[in-house]
Amino acid sequence: MQPTVSIIVPVYNAEKTLERCVDSILNQTYQDFELLLVDDGSPDGSGALCDAYARQDSRVRVFHQENAGVSAARNLALDHAAGEYLQFLDSDDWITPDATSSLVRAAREHQCDLVIADFYRVCGDRVSRKGDIDDPVVLTQEEYAAHMMENPADFYYGVLWNKLYRRDIVEAHHLRMDPEISWCEDFMFNLEYIRQARRFYALQVPIYYYVKTEGSLASQSLNIGKTVRMKLMVFEYYHQFFKTVLDEEEYEKSRLKVYRFLVDAAGDGGVPPTILPGATRLGTERFQVSPALLEGDSLLHDAFRQRKLLDRLLETVALKHDLSLSEVRLLLYLRQIDFPADRRTLADFAGLSRGTFAVLSQRLISKDLLKLEEVRSPDRDEGKRVRVVFPPEAAAVLAELDRSLADYRQAAFSGFTPEERRQYLSLSRRLQDNLQKTL
Structure with missing residues (x-):
């Protein structure tokens, strides 16, 4: 049976980080995927570890x-992939438990060709959130390109793994991927893909942990001449991409932004400071x-397991709508109350x-997500009662x-099985009846 998603991970000398990466994939809440691990001639134990996972x-x-090289490894996986969608990871990174489900749901609900998501940047034991597009709407090719032009060298747009x-x-x-390019090869693939795509959606939920390590051109044994030629080639491709996507008038208006790419490119390639902006402890x-x-x-x-699973799912809602987990949890509980x-x-x-x-209720009221309307009662002993009301602004969260x-x-x-589920629900109802009678 064809899997919905093919998840591709190139592996080279990743013995120390591969388990964390692969385990984060295999433990996804979304299970309809295949995982393609490509061992790129690793001299350490990475290849054997990959084989062990395949046996399990x-x-x-x-x-x-x-x-x-990484491009050739990804190309080999693409030649064998069978999924409806493609998702990429690097072997020293990992993903959140809801990463694949969030991406697939967005792609299907919005019928889009590319989903892009926020991510976490990790440096040592510090982590900070990174994103760029805040519009929760389907974007056209030109609209997406306009966002990208504002931050031309941003990893958010250039990499494969948050898409x-x-x-x-x-x-x-x-x-x-072009195996001859070892700088911005991800970005080049993305530019080609964007030229063919029509509908884009940005998911304002971080799904990926990107471990920032030294990996600049200087560490890849490239001479200065080859580096300059490669950068100029990538820039020319970027330049031609915008000439294709934008009409002539729009291109002329945006020419300076396009040229800024040559200055800004690889601006995110260095190792970040010990404390990232807005960082928290990992x-x-x-x-x-x-x-x-x-x-x-x-x-x-x-009870603990049930609560934690629900919290994990609610956490995604909280991140997407800039709410705390406690606020989202209270909304969920109040949603169940249909009486004063x-x-x-x-x-x-x-x-x-x-x-x-x-x-918490006052916070939700101030954000126009909740109203507690007082209900007058003829019986003074009943005390003040309220009716839970959700304004139209709460519809998306609900x-x-x-x-x-x-x-x-x-x-x-x-x-x-359907029969097992029926039996469980029947027994659960009896259990709830017993608890209700006892209380």
């Missing part, structure tokens, strides 16, 4: 080649789960203290919450 998981396919490509476009135009940017707790066997461990209730009851249902509930719940159910029932 039928989705992993391994190819070995004599050392020919999802349609394989039919790649194959119809036989797009491949591990605090997204919630972490203790493996020991996940393996526990008790009623409380079950006092604030103490609402706080209790959400598992919050009254003070915390007051702070739709994402519904989707998260659907993803939760899909993950929880993965591998269940």
